[in-house]
Amino acid sequence: MTGGAPLPRERGPLSAAVLEVLRGGGPVRGPDAAAADPFGDDLQLALYLAYEPHYRDLAGVAAEREWDPALLGLRRPMEEAFLAALRAAVPAARAEGADGGVAAAVEELLVDPVDGEGVSYRLAADGDWRGVREYLAHRSLYQLKESDPQVWLIPRLEGQAKASLVAVAYDEFGGGRGERVHARLFAELMEGAGLDSSYGRYVDVAPAATLATVNVMSLFGLHRALRGAAAGNFAVLEITSPPGARRMVKALERLGAQERCLRFFEEHVEADAVHEQVMRRDVLGDLLAREPGLAADVAFGIRATVWLDERWDAAVLTAWDAGRSSLREPLPEPPAGLGDRAG
Numbered sequence: 001m002t003g004g005a006p007l008p009r010e011r012g013p014l015s016a017a018v019l020e021v022l023r024g025g026g027p028v029r030g031p032d033a034a035a036a037d038p039f040g041d042d043l044q045l046a047l048y049l050a051y052e053p054h055y056r057d058l059a060g061v062a063a064e065r066e067w068d069p070a071l072l073g074l075r076r077p078m079e080e081a082f083l084a085a086l087r088a089a090v091p092a093a094r095a096e097g098a099d100g101g102v103a104a105a106v107e108e109l110l111v112d113p114v115d116g117e118g119v120s121y122r123l124a125a126d127g128d129w130r131g132v133r134e135y136l137a138h139r140s141l142y143q144l145k146e147s148d149p150q151v152w153l154i155p156r157l158e159g160q161a162k163a164s165l166v167a168v169a170y171d172e173f174g175g176g177r178g179e180r181v182h183a184r185l186f187a188e189l190m191e192g193a194g195l196d197s198s199y200g201r202y203v204d205v206a207p208a209a210t211l212a213t214v215n216v217m218s219l220f221g222l223h224r225a226l227r228g229a230a231a232g233n234f235a236v237l238e239i240t241s242p243p244g245a246r247r248m249v250k251a252l253e254r255l256g257a258q259e260r261c262l263r264f265f266e267e268h269v270e271a272d273a274v275h276e277q278v279m280r281r282d283v284l285g286d287l288l289a290r291e292p293g294l295a296a297d298v299a300f301g302i303r304a305t306v307w308l309d310e311r312w313d314a315a316v317l318t319a320w321d322a323g324r325s326s327l328r329e330p331l332p333e334p335p336a337g338l339g340d341r342a343g
Contacts, residue, residue, distance in 0.1 A: 232301025
């Protein structure tokens with residue numbers, strides 16, 4: 001129990017209760033999750049920590065905590081509060097037309113305005129290393145386990161949808177080559193940017209808006225009843241990835257980043273352009289042909305993912321516009337030599 005990602009500091013009674021159970025404190029009577037801000041720091045950190053034993057070791061946490069009834073008992077009401085808040089915040093995800101709104105939601109994903117707003121647009125236009133490093137610290141919570149939440153969807157699919165999702169995941173996990181696993185490429189990118197690539201290193205400084213973008217993947221992926229939403233979530237990641245990756249390549253090239261900093265985003269420009277078509281036609285198309293009743297859930301998964309991403313963009317840009325870090329604590333100053341293309 002000595003290895004694994006470090007446990008962060010508590011941010012309120014919910015996260016304190018989850019940390020107590022993780023450390024082996026036994027059954028606890030959890031605080032009322034319904035009384036907490038469903039998008040706030042305490043609930044989002046608590047939910048993140050409750051999910052994390054399904055992914056990796058946590059420092060000082062026994063492996064059997066993964067299925068500890070006390071931990072699951074704390075998690076369920078937090079999930080219910082988060083899901084209810086998402087459904088209330090994303091009313092457009094409710095049934096729209098014969099296809100439950102899926103076609104309209106997907107069409108919106110395909111629009112990538114030249115003068116759009118968002119963190120990647122800002123970084124591509126005039127970002128500096130401080131901004132890029134903060135972006136990477138935020139994104140590391142997911143990218144260091146890229147596609148892990150989505151593979152829970154595989155046993156819940158059939159036929160072409162299953163086969164095509166596996167094909168997409170195969171690419172995400174390096175196409176059979178360990179050194180090309182996307183999480184490994186992201187770790188190399190972080191190292192080239194002078195950041196610590198250890199799994200979970202930046203959880204403690206990640207704000208609630210960042211945690212929520214990762215928690216929604218675990219929420220959808222772990223519940224078979226939400227498989228439609230999980231498919232919609234994965235579609236967003238694959239369809240919107242190439243344009244954002246191009247902008248990040250532009251930002252990093254302008255800053256003179258090392259070659260190892262470019263590989264992750266270059267890979268996503270190429271691979272995800274193909275994945276977009278596979279997800280739209282073969283995964284979503286076949287899934288809905290088999291289970292048309294899931295259409296509203298697929299649309300919800302798409303719109304909820306987009307809503308959380310836009311909320312994250314707004315939080316980061318608001319912080320930067322105010323001249324402060326978008327993290328809970330600022331990162332150290334960028335090390336010298338980040339503009340050296342060697343490496």
